[in-house]
Amino acid sequence: MTKIKKYVPIVGQGVIDELYFLAEKFGGKTVQNINSTAVGGGVAEIxxxxxxxxxxxxxxxLWDVIKGNEKFFSITKKFxxxxxxxxxxxxxDDFKYFVSVNHENAKEINFSGDxxxxxxxxxxxxxxxxxxxGKQWAWRCHIDFTQPQADVMNFxxxxxxxxxxxxxxxxxxxRNLSIPQVLISPSIDPLSDKxxxxxxxKIDRVLERFGIDKERPIVTQISRFDYLKDPLGVIEVYKRVKQYVDCQLVLAGGGATDDPEGLEVLEKVRTAAAGDSDVHIIFLPPASDIIINALQRASTVILQKSLKEGFGLTxxxxLWKAKPVIASAVGGIPLQIAHKYSGILTYSIDGTAYYLKQLLNDQTYANKLGINGKEHIKHNFLITRHIRDYLLLFLSLYHRGDIIHL
Amino acid sequence: MYPSFYFKSNFHLVTLLGLKAKDPVELLEKIKKVPRASIYYHTHRFLQQHHYLSPEPPNDFAYWLINVLNLKDLGELFAGVDTVSFRNMESLRAEFIKILETYLSRSGRIAECAEYHEFHFISCLTFILPTPYVAHSVKEFRGILSKISINSLYFHMFEARMRLERDENDFSAWFKSIGKNDLARTISKLDPYTITLEGLRKKIIETVSKYD
Structure with a gap:
């Protein structure tokens, strides 16, 4: 278990003191989390x-987990x-079954939290x-709601x-809802393996293992092999830039080995990169966090050229590793990057290639973006900020008005 | 006996209004109706989230007009609004409305953003909390100013005036209350929107040290 005091050298004593203050103001009340899985998946992880x-x-x-059979989870997967x-x-029938499983679970859960x-x-x-x-109820949506299907959304x-x-x-x-809506971004943990x-x-050993030359610029995209992450677009960007800058490309990520689409994408990526020994395609097994960390830290520029993204915590x-990042302006990425201040936001292969060439050629500007990016993450996307926002959310449930004196 | 200065701090819980704009017409329509806290959020968010940057990015409206709609002229007008000269959010809102109405009356073509790049209206709840720091003299004030969090500095210089709609920033109000009128005036004249918060802290400490 990580001790809270270990975050002090990273965020400062003041930030931790403020968390203690907010927790005290919450006054001994109990928060009861309920989700659908104890292990695996982003919610359980956080x-x-x-x-x-x-x-x-x-x-x-407290933390409770609801139970459900295969039928229930096949319906929630459809949702x-x-x-x-x-x-x-x-x-x-699917909707009715979904509700009935929830009601069955409700009979077994001791709703003791405040x-x-x-x-x-x-x-x-x-x-x-x-x-x-009674009590206060808050619903936390961790998933992308940008284009929901109407019947499920209405339900x-x-x-x-x-x-x-x-x-x-x-x-x-x-959405246009009758209840208060709060924005709480996800976060990264600066003390995790990743x-x-x-x-x-340690970084050098990872580079050696994959045959990456640390003397030449390394351009990296970390993401699973999925069309929505546009790895083929990344290769096209690399090919255009390679004509001017002798760089290497690393495409690293995991994916389910039983996912036929993932394997198809991986195959297409390998074909597109065939014959170029400076393109490193690395299919990572689960629990490769240290490798991902090392690859990111060894990189000169990091890309995230997604076509669609949830939040895009990569x-x-x-940015936390002070790397200059060029990323698509989709999902939660614009919250993490202010264009030309803490990174670069792009909309196309052309734009990404243009800025990649610029950052590889102008290390001073690239470094400045990386330093600003790290500061931005430090103040806005670390787990300590996430805890603070949750404490403020819980406090808000007991106060009215938009100015609250604690 | 002088009144003491109690340093406070603040946090924001960001709230979503479920309202968005795809072009300047919708931006105008929504700016007219969102709560004051939303105008405050969109004109001050960058100050706190990017307080280490110099120059700082402009307000959210200007950023969206310039970087998403590519309306550099209109965006520049929004970026150029002299926030420090406005007494409250309603007068700032009125300025934005005036700029948009003037622009729309002259512009023949209305630029629309691509799907999913709309301007989303956001607002905030402000939580005000005490800190352990109390100044009983100008000298003590200067010493404490170097220790307080950036949030605390932000609260007294920005939040108090623009969100709580006090006549002036808290520091100037206190200096006035203890008879340091020149110091109060000097601090009031600072434009806190054009420097980083750390730069602002340094500038106030330098100014105060001439008077303690």
Whole structure:
């Protein structure tokens, strides 16, 4: 378990003191998190890291997980796809079954928390128990709501509006709702394997292992092999820039080995890069965080040329390492990069190639972007800010008005 | 006996209004109706989130007009609004409305943004909290100023005047209350929008040291 005091050298004593102050103001109340999985997936990951830190601050935090069978989770998977704009058919029976599983779970859960903090759509209908238990209910949406399918959105909205507050990760995910909506961005943990400081010899060993030359510029994109991450577009960018700058390209990421589309993309990427020994395509197994960290730290410029993105925390990871980043202006990326101040936002292969060439040729400007980017992440996208926002959210549930004196 | 100065700090919880604009016409329509806290958020967010940058990026409206709609002329007008000269959010809102109405009355073609690049209206809840620091003299004030968090400096110089709509920044008000009128005037004349917060801290400390 990471001790909260270990963050002091990173964010300063003042920031940690303020967290203790906010926790004290929350006055011994209990927050009860409820989601659908204890391990795997982003929500479980953030709760696993955050809950011990909140407990150290003096906040009572509980975590319950709902149960569901294969049928339930196949329906929630359909919800997930529909919310991402994929056209799927969800029947009335599916909706009814979804609600019935939520109600069955509600009978077994001891709603003892003062704040019920429900994560994502799977347990959303637990809020039907609000009339029995009272208390404050907040719904935390971790997923992309940009292009939701209307029937699923309407169904979910009928539940969202029963909550006291809804929390989204990016402005584009908000809706015209009758309840308060809060923006809380996700965060990275500077002490995790993916982000902690690494010794230079460790970084060098990773480069040697993959045959990457540390004497020449390294351009990297870390992402799973998926059309939406546009790895083929990245290769095209590299080919255009390579005519002028003798650089290398690293495309590294994981992906499910049973995902036929992922394998197809990987194959196409390998074909597009065939014959060029300066293109390094690295398919990483799970738990490769240290390798990802090392590759990012060894890079000269980092790209995130996604066509669509949820929040895109790989950008925050790269900026935290003070790397100049060129990324598409999609999803949550514009929150992480102010164009030409803390990175570069682009809209096309042409634009990305233009700026890549510029950053590779002008290291002073590139370094300045990286330094600004790191500062931006330090103040706005670390786990300590995330905890602060959650504490403010919980406090807001007990106060009226938009100016609150603590 | 002088009144003491109690240093406070603040945090914002960002709230979403579910409103967006795709062009200057919709921007005008929404600027007219969003809460004052939203105008405040969009004109001050960059100060806190990018307080280490110099020059700082402009306000959110200007940033979107310049970088998304590519309306450099209109964006420049928004960026050039002298925020420090406005007493409150309603007068600042009125200025933005005037700029947009003038622009729209002259412009034949209305630029629209690409899908998913709309301007999203955001607002905020302000939490004000005490700090352990209290100054009983100008000398003590100067010493504490070097220790307080950037949030605390921000609160007294920006939030107090523009969000809580006090007549002047808290530091100047206190200096006046203890008879240091020249110092109060000098601090009031600073344009805090054109330097980084650390630069502002340094400038205030330098100024105060001439009077303690």
């Amino acid at each position: 709760l696993t890291r955050m809950i011990p830190l909140m407990r150290q601050l003096g906040v009572e935090v 997930h796809n529909a919310l991402h704009g994929i056209n799927v058919t969800i029947t009335d 704040v019920l903090f429900i994560h994502d759509p799977q347990p959303i209908a637990l809020v039907d128990m609000k009339h029995e238990h 979910l909205q009928s539940y969202i509006e029963k909550y006291d507050s809804a929390v989204f990760s990016a402005p584009a995910f908000s 982000n902690k400081e690494l010794r230079m010899d 950008v925050a990871e790269a």
